[in-house]
Amino acid sequence: MLANRKLAKAISELGFYEFRRQLEYKCELYGSKLTIVDRWFPSSKTCSSCGSIKSNLSLSDPIYRRDVRI
Known part of the structure; x- marks a missing residue:
């Protein structure tokens, strides 16, 4: 089909x-909770813990993780 x-x-x-x-x-x-995002949502550039967005992410850095020290 x-x-x-x-x-x-x-x-x-x-x-x-x-x-x-x-x-x-x-x-x-x-x-x-289900979050629906559009096609161009910068999910790879967004930190999963704090939500900050890294503006330039190279291909050598596949996942953005912000160092959080407590």
Whole structure:
């Protein structure tokens, strides 16, 4: 079905819609938080603990981790 150019986009979008719907359902069921971000969200450049964003991240640094000292 994906070989048909006219149907390929609609079918693939429907697959992602179903995946997202299932995620939303499971998160609601288990009390988790689901964050939907757009395609260009800088997730690799964002620190997971504090949320700061590194403006320039080279390919040699695949993950940005800010050193936090307590």
